[in-house]
Amino acid sequence: xxxxxxxxxxxxxxxxxxxxxxxxxxxxxxxxxxxxxxxxxxxxxxxxxxxxxxxxxxxxxxxxxxxxxxxxxxxxxxxxxxxxxxxxx
Numbered sequence: 130x131x132x133x134x135x136x137x138x139x140x141x142x143x144x145x146x147x148x149x150x151x152x153x154x155x156x157x158x159x160x161x162x163x164x165x166x167x168x169x170x171x172x173x174x175x176x177x178x179x180x181x182x183x184x185x186x187x188x189x190x191x192x193x194x195x196x197x198x199x200x201x202x203x204x205x206x207x208x209x210x211x212x213x214x215x216x217x218x
Contacts, residue, residue: 132184136175143172144188 132140142161146153154165161168172192175181182189 130178130180132175132178132180135171136178136181137184139168139172139175140181140185140188142168143192144185 138161142157146156157163157165157168163171173196176189176192176196
């Protein structure tokens with residue numbers, strides 16, 4: 130199934146921001162009109178979509194690698210909370 134406009138918007142937004150922090154969370158609320166927690170939940174789902182890598186391969190593969198590192202780094206830290214708190218680095 131092709132990515133929705135919202136899915137592409139999430140990937141495009143993420144590609145413009147390097148790292149995490151208050152400024153990014155404010156931009157999520159302002160530009161995307163959602164909470165940061167919801168943004169990270171949706172982003173986690175989007176990067177698993179087959180068409181996501183076609184949209185922005187480098188970003189999607191980087192986010193998948195970061196997620197995999199979190200999962201294998203001892204304690205499993207899942208999804209939105211890990212990305213939001215910077216544990217995804």
